Amino acid sequence: MERFVWRVLPFLTFLVSFIVFFYLQDSYRAQLHPQVKLTENKCSLLHHRHFWITSKRIVTPQGIISGSVEIKEGNIISVIEGYGKQGNSKHEEVIDYGDAVVMPGLIDVHVHLDEPGRTAWEGFDTGTRAAAAGGVTTVVDMPLNNHPTTVSKETLKLKLEAAENRIYVDVGFWGGLIPENALNTSILEGLLSAGVLGLKSFMCPSGISDFPMTTIHHIKEGLSVLAKYRRPLYVHSEIQQHLELTDKGGPRTYLTYLHTRPPSWEEAAIKELVGVTKDTRIGGPLEGAHVHIAHLSDSSASLDLIKEAKSRGDSISVETCPHYLAFSSEEIPNGDTRFKCSPPIRDAYNKGKLWKAVLEGHIDLLSSDHSPTLPQLKLLEEGDFLKAWGGISSLQFDLPVTWSYGKKHGLTLEHLSLLWSKKPATFAGIESKGSIAVGNHADIVVWKPEVEFELNEHYPVFLKHPSLSAYMGRRLSGEVLETFVRGNLVFKKGKHAPAACGVPILAK
Numbered sequence: 104m105e106r107f108v109w110r111v112l113p114f115l116t117f118l119v120s121f122i123v124f125f126y127l128q129d130s131y132r133a134q135l136h137p138q139v140k141l142t143e144n145k146c147s148l149l150h151h152r153h154f155w156i157t158s159k160r161i162v163t164p165q166g167i168i169s170g171s172v173e174i175k176e177g178n179i180i181s182v183i184e185g186y187g188k189q190g191n192s193k194h195e196e197v198i199d200y201g202d203a204v205v206m207p208g209l210i211d212v213h214v215h216l217d218e219p220g221r222t223a224w225e226g227f228d229t230g231t232r233a234a235a236a237g238g239v240t241t242v243v244d245m246p247l248n249n250h251p252t253t254v255s256k257e258t259l260k261l262k263l264e265a266a267e268n269r270i271y272v273d274v275g276f277w278g279g280l281i282p283e284n285a286l287n288t289s290i291l292e293g294l295l296s297a298g299v300l301g302l303k304s305f306m307c308p309s310g311i312s313d314f315p316m317t318t319i320h321h322i323k324e325g326l327s328v329l330a331k332y333r334r335p336l337y338v339h340s341e342i343q344q345h346l347e348l349t350d351k352g353g354p355r356t357y358l359t360y361l362h363t364r365p366p367s368w369e370e371a372a373i374k375e376l377v378g379v380t381k382d383t384r385i386g387g388p389l390e391g392a393h394v395h396i397a398h399l400s401d402s403s404a405s406l407d408l409i410k411e412a413k414s415r416g417d418s419i420s421v422e423t424c425p426h427y428l429a430f431s432s433e434e435i436p437n438g439d440t441r442f443k444c445s446p447p448i449r450d451a452y453n454k455g456k457l458w459k460a461v462l463e464g465h466i467d468l469l470s471s472d473h474s475p476t477l478p479q480l481k482l483l484e485e486g487d488f489l490k491a492w493g494g495i496s497s498l499q500f501d502l503p504v505t506w507s508y509g510k511k512h513g514l515t516l517e518h519l520s521l522l523w524s525k526k527p528a529t530f531a532g533i534e535s536k537g538s539i540a541v542g543n544h545a546d547i548v549v550w551k552p553e554v555e556f557e558l559n560e561h562y563p564v565f566l567k568h569p570s571l572s573a574y575m576g577r578r579l580s581g582e583v584l585e586t587f588v589r590g591n592l593v594f595k596k597g598k599h600a601p602a603a604c605g606v607p608i609l610a611k
């Protein structure tokens with residue numbers, strides 16, 4: 104027995120010192136880097152708060168690099184060239200993404216989350232889960248479809264309460280400009296002081312009774328307040344014109360709907376707006392204000408008016424949406440009201456010109472205009488384009504849809520990050536986001552542009568009503584692998600972080 108003890112003693116001594124060494128080293132590291140402690144973080148699927156990610160394709164403002172990004176406490180603290188390299192802070196966790204693309208998270212500035220009041224349509228929980236699954240790290244919520252609409256500081260408070268602990272990505276809010284508050288500056292100032300990023304108005308009926316349309320007179324009033332706050336006005340730019348109605352095959356054909364909202368409606372609205380934006384030039388009476396044209400569909404006369412206004416120095420910008428770039432009116436099947444939106448999807452010639460404008464930089468940014476409803480209001484059975492709710496559901500697929508249809512037109516990864524991240528951040532005034540740069544929030548999407556998938560019933564769709572999405576049934580390229588919001592890994596391989604730790608973004 105004694106002999107046995109003497110034999111195993113050296114081995115036991117070695118084992119004990121081995122354990123003690125690693126225990127001490129770990130507690131030393133934990134003292135130096137408290138974030139190394141492997142405590143559970145419900146906000147993230149990754150337990151580290153200080154780590155590196157490395158990839159052969161990182162999209163930065165200086166171009167695509169093979170390199171590494173250091174993330175600490177939610178921010179990007181260094182970006183270095185060299186795949187697999189780590190700077191001076193050794194010993195941190197390194198996540199190796201190989202040749203997957205590391206890009207700034209998408210910022211979708213046009214999303215209807217419909218809460219409070221119409222949670223059955225969409226909601227903070229479902230909508231932001233869909234965003235996270237699609238690599239969208241920030242959404243800006245529209246002031247309508249929720250009930251009551253966001254048109255005062257009190258109604259913004261209801262939004263913030265509804266969003267509490269329910270958002271998986273960061274969320275900003277647009278306030279509504281309606282006749283009532285346009286003529287009552289104190290309501291408008293209260294709303295802006297409470298933190299909306301800007302205002303949104305409609306120049307035609309919105310389809311929502313507590314969100315009435317504004318005339319150019321109301322818009323001028325709104326702009327004079329916005330100039331003081333240096334925040335933008337977002338405009339649904341269509342004005343109803345007299346229609347010569349001819350029968351185009353009944354309410355189940357898309358052509359019938361198309362003829363009820365011709366390009367002249369967009370042109371009429373934009374003509375009135377550019378009459379006002381001349382005052383936003385430097386030194387003008389509305390300097391500081393900015394007009395942003397929502398969801399441009401007409402790539403002819405309407406776009407020309409915007410281009411001219413820009414070249415004269417007006418503070419004006421324009422977005423279009425993936426559905427105007429992916430689809431053309433000729434291919435929309437009879438009765439398929441999933442494709443109904445306003446302004447409508449126009450013909451293939453218009454779509455080609457729209458792509459050209461996007462690639463030449465005349466369209467500033469992209470947004471989804473994700474605007475779902477209840478399936479029964481979409482009238483999928485009846486297929487009546489005139490009576491069905493207008494709005495496309497797409498939030499989760501912003502990235503693969505833009506990429507799948509865009510690459511044939513020469514769209515690059517750099518275009519994507521400008522159109523979906525940098526420009527939207529600048530427009531919404533959220534400068535700490537939108538690019539992979541030192542000091543910015545670590546809002547990042549990791550994805551594989553080359554991977555193709557069928558968007559069918561087996562695909563994990565997080566939208567509240569997947570059946571409403573016009574993209575169901577399509578084959579797309581571009582698979583989102585992982586999404587980080589302020590350094591939290593909020594989505595990975597079909598799974599979300601346990602807790603919703605997105606933050607409301609309020610303007611100061």
Ligand SMILES: NC(=O)NC(NC(N)=O)C(=O)[O-]
Nearest residue numbers: 215309310444445474493494
């Ligand atoms: N009330 C809405 O959500 N309207 C939206 N509907 C669309 N685009 O068809 C919009 O943004 O205009």
Ligand SMILES: [Zn+2]
Nearest residue numbers: 339397398445
């Ligand atoms: Zn609109």
Ligand SMILES: [Zn+2]
Nearest residue numbers: 213245472474
């Ligand atoms: Zn909208």
